Amino acid sequence: MNLQTIRTLIIDSLKEYNQELQSKELQNPTIDTRLYGSSSALDSLGLVYIVSDLEDKIYQNFGKSIVLADERAMSQKTSPFRSVETLANYIQNLLEEQNG
Template identity: 40%
Template sequence: MSPESKEVESLIAASLVQLRQDLALPELGQISGTTPILGGDSDLDSMAVVHLIVDLEGRLEEAFGKNWILADERALSRKRSPFRSVADLSEFVIETTPQS
């Protein structure tokens, strides 16, 4: 069974808050599906996104007891990155939910 979008977006938001605290970046205010993660509207660089992914994988495993690998060929070979926004990443997490 796949997690629900609101659950995943909540975990992504928690990871973003933690990352921004760890990197001493300004708070984002309210995080929504349109909140940018990677790209021109985001202040995160690629290394920060790697840290976000690692943290999120851990949170997902803790919450759902499954092992996600988010930075794999499926993510990197897409025309539109699943790391552009919170909603895009949430959709990708749900789409790639491990079956076991």
């Protein structure tokens, strides 16, 4: 699975979400944009929106159904929701596991 495509999907979701929010932190998101935690661009509701939107985008682009906010994601020592980059890597790993 193409990591750059996954990053683009995440950044597109952030930009779409920000059309209503008008947050300065989300105007030009990059792979280093913090998604959740201290000094992040999203609150919990925003993160839920992004996760749901990404699950849909992943299915549309890759034909794979994945669940991003599950026990596995929440129990990791380092949250996959820290930044665009950590989330992209997590998604790539999930998709590769599905491919076997």
